[in-house]
Structures are given as C-alpha cells and as structure tokens.
Amino acid sequence: MTAPSAPITQDVLTIPRRTPEGDGKRNLVGLTRDQLRDVLIETGTPEKQAKMRVGQIWQWIYQKGVRDFDAMTNLAKAYRAQLEEHFVIAVPEVVQRHVSEDGTRKYLVRIAGGHEVETVYIPEDGRGTLCISSQVGCTLTCSFCHTGTQKLVRNLTPAEIVGQIMIARDDLGEWPEIGRAPKDETRLLSNIVLMGMGEPLYNFEAVRDAMKIAMDGEGISLSRRRITLSTSGVVPEIARTAEEIGCMLAVSFHATTDEVRDRLVPINKRWNIAELLEALKAYPKLSNSERITFEYVMLKDVNDTDEDARRLVKLIRGIPAKINLIPFNEWPGSPYQRSDWKRIKAFADIIYKAGYASPIRTPRGEDIMAACGQLKSATERARKSRAQIEAETRAG
Numbered sequence: 001m002t003a004p005s006a007p008i009t010q011d012v013l014t015i016p017r018r019t020p021e022g023d024g025k026r027n028l029v030g031l032t033r034d035q036l037r038d039v040l041i042e043t044g045t046p047e048k049q050a051k052m053r054v055g056q057i058w059q060w061i062y063q064k065g066v067r068d069f070d071a072m073t074n075l076a077k078a079y080r081a082q083l084e085e086h087f088v089i090a091v092p093e094v095v096q097r098h099v100s101e102d103g104t105r106k107y108l109v110r111i112a113g114g115h116e117v118e119t120v121y122i123p124e125d126g127r128g129t130l131c132i133s134s135q136v137g138c139t140l141t142c143s144f145c146h147t148g149t150q151k152l153v154r155n156l157t158p159a160e161i162v163g164q165i166m167i168a169r170d171d172l173g174e175w176p177e178i179g180r181a182p183k184d185e186t187r188l189l190s191n192i193v194l195m196g197m198g199e200p201l202y203n204f205e206a207v208r209d210a211m212k213i214a215m216d217g218e219g220i221s222l223s224r225r226r227i228t229l230s231t232s233g234v235v236p237e238i239a240r241t242a243e244e245i246g247c248m249l250a251v252s253f254h255a256t257t258d259e260v261r262d263r264l265v266p267i268n269k270r271w272n273i274a275e276l277l278e279a280l281k282a283y284p285k286l287s288n289s290e291r292i293t294f295e296y297v298m299l300k301d302v303n304d305t306d307e308d309a310r311r312l313v314k315l316i317r318g319i320p321a322k323i324n325l326i327p328f329n330e331w332p333g334s335p336y337q338r339s340d341w342k343r344i345k346a347f348a349d350i351i352y353k354a355g356y357a358s359p360i361r362t363p364r365g366e367d368i369m370a371a372c373g374q375l376k377s378a379t380e381r382a383r384k385s386r387a388q389i390e391a392e393t394r395a396g
C-alpha cells in the first residue's frame with residue numbers, strides 16, 4: 001500500500017486580479033452588496049443613497065447585461081461619469097466556442113493571467129443548464145477525471161465565476177427587460193451546476209459570493225433550488241454550504257467501499273464514507289432542501305456490480321436522495337472503460353426498486369469534449385504524465 005500521493009487539502013488562495021481592461025479601475029462584477037456599497041461610498045456616493053444605488057447598478061449589470069455606465073439611464077449623467085472614472089464592468093473573454101451536434105455549447109474562457117477554464121451550456125426540454133468552473137484545474141486527483149490530471153493553477157474570483165453566467169447569457173442573447181421579473185420556466189439559462197473544473201468547496205468564499213449574486217432578486221435572480229453544487233466530499237465545508245449558500249447539493253460518491261473510493265476519489269483518504277454520510281445526513285434540514293444527489297460514475301468492472309448497487313442503497317438509507325448514474329466519459333489516456341449499457345440498467349433497476357430515483361445521465365456534448373469529467377484546458381502546460389495517473393490509479 002502506498003501512502004496517499006494526492007494533495008487532499010486546499011493549498012491555494014484566491015488572489016484578486018485587476019482586469020486587463022480596467023486600467024487599474026475596479027471591476028464591479030462579483031462584488032457582494034456590502035462590498036459594492038463600500039466602494040461606492042469610498043468614491044463619493046452619499047451614504048444615504050448607497051443602498052439604493054447598489055440595487056440600481058446590480059439590475060443594470062445582472063438583469064440587463066449592461067457593460068457601459070453611460071447606458072444606466074436612471075442615474076444622473078454626472079453620477080454615471082463618476083462611476084466611469086473609477087470602475088469597469090468586466091467579464092472574462094470567450095476565446096473559443098464549440099457547438100455540439102446535440103446543441104451543447106462549450107466556451108473556452110480566458111481569465112486574467114492568461115489561464116483558461118471551460119463553461120458548458122446544456123439545453124434540455126423545458127430548461128437550460130450552465131455547468132460552471134470554480135478553479136483552473138483541481139488539487140484533487142480523482143483517477144477517472146480529466147480535470148484531475150491538470151494541476152491546480154488558481155482559484156477563480158467571484159467575478160470570474162459569475163462572469164461565466166454573464167457570457168453565456170451574452171451568447172444566448174438572454175438579457176430580459178428590466179422591471180419584468182424573469183420566469184425560471186421560460187429562461188434559456190434556467191439552472192446552474194457547479195460541476196465544471198475544480199472543487200467548489202476548496203474555493204468556498206468566491207463560490208458563495210458568486211452564487212449569492214446568482215440567487216439575488218436584483219442579481220441573476222435564479223431560485224436556490226435551481227443551483228446545484230457538486231463536491232467530491234469536503235466534509236468540513238458541507239454544513240457551511242447549507243448555512244451560507246443554501247443551494248442544492250450533489251456529491252461525487254462513486255463507490256460503496258472505502259477501499260474502492262480511496263482509489264477513485266482520493267479525498268476519501270481524508271474523510272471516509274462514514275464521515276461523508278454523517279455530514280450529508282444533516283444537509284437537507286440545514287439547507288431546507290428536499291434531497292441530495294448522489295453522483296455515481298459507472299466504471300466497467302470497478303464499481304458496477306449488483307452488490308455495489310445493494311450496498312449503495314444500504315449506505316444512503318435515511319437520506320432523502322436521488323442517484324444520478326453517469327456513464328463514464330472517456331478522455332485521451334483515461335485508465336477506465338464505461339460499463340456496458342445492460343450493466344448500467346441492471347444497477348439502476350436495483351436502486352429504483354429500493355425506492356430512489358435513478359436517472360442515467362445522457363452524455364452531452366461528447367463530440368466537443370464537453371461531457372462530465374472531460375474538461376481540461378489544453379493550454380495548461382503543467383500536466384501529469386499518463387504514467388503518473390496510472391500509478392495513482394493503482395495506489396491505495
């Protein structure tokens with residue numbers, strides 16, 4: 001048995017970056033209500049007006065998609081000029097856009113420092129889901145995940161996280177009329193999943209601040225039930241997610257014994273299945289959400305037996321849950337194969353018969369490498385070798 005080789009703790013900090021477009025001016029995107037209020041007061045907005053100005057500016061930025069202060073016509077001309085002098089409204093740059101045969105769109109997004117992340121838009125009947133990234137790369141090294149082969153470069157800032165929603169809306173042409181409350185059901189972009197690159201709970205504050213803007217009635221204005229954060233199992237941050245964000249939670253479960261989960265999701269060596277389940281049990285009550293999504297990637301001959309399915313059902317007993325089965329998506333050099341369709345169906349059946357919803361996630365955007373776990377920015381040079389990935393897969 002080898003010692004854990006994967007970094008299983010957070011080892012980076014978010015470093016606030018100046019926007020290249022900003023000429024040293026401060027970017028207003030991603031600031032919390034309080035932060036925005038403070039910078040407005042600092043730059044001359046009378047304290048008594050500041051709260052109202054925050055609401056007005058937020059509506060222009062997040063509901064109308066305005067990037068130019070001069071377009072904020074309910075503000076006095078002189079005040080607009082004052083804002084212009086100190087601030088910018090900047091979102092990351094889309095450097096490539098791929099559209100899959102099935103309508104999935106993948107954006108390669110360049111952030112400050114020249115790094116790149118991917119954002120994926122998935123249209124479905126009656127809804128459209130945006131899969132957003134929270135880090136460039138990931139410190140964790142789940143052996144079936146392409147992102148895990150890319151070393152962590154840095155955490156995204158709140159502006160870069162909420163900015164991914166704004167650039168998707170730009171591309172979809174979806175900036176509703178101000179004053180007309182957008183209805184979730186008719187939106188092109190109606191749901192958000194934090195399932196792109198990175199472990200969101202290792203970038204907690206930035207993810208929280210960005211999601212608060214996404215959920216705010218004067219911000220992006222999505223219901224918290226339409227936002228799902230997926231974690232590999234950062235146990236100490238789970239209760240905090242319920243209390244400070246309150247969104248839906250998904251967990252990358254993927255195995256039913258510690259022995260197998262140690263190999264697939266190495267953070268399990270730090271917080272094992274029993275500890276994870278303990279934290280999950282408390283989540284629905286704390287966050288007032290109905291159920292937790294258990295994600296389970298189907299890997300041929302690794303975690304896909306009937307016995308696994310039965311063990312899974314036993315483990316999650318007592319937790320309101322839905323089990324999302326994800327057929328493994330291959331990537332160049334990946335050390336696993338997708339379970340056969342018949343096997344996946346049999347596995348799903350056992351779970352369904354035990355009383356849980358067990359949808360099988362249809363791979364989307366595979367032709368453009370946009371499916372779950374396929375994201376990785378090709379330009380990032382710091383990558384592990386295939387031999388290293390294989391060694392880590394065997395370890396444990």
Ligand code: SAH
Nearest residue numbers: 145195198199230231232252295329372373
């Ligand atoms: N870091 C977070 C969120 C990003 S991964 C997490 O791990 O939960 C989003 C989901 O895709 C996770 O459930 C992850 O386990 C799964 N995934 C990763 N690689 C995959 C692959 N190659 N095929 C299918 N699913 C994969």
Ligand code: SF4
Nearest residue numbers: 138142145148198232
């Ligand atoms: Fe990171 Fe999630 Fe991929 Fe694991 S599955 S390496 S936590 S992005």
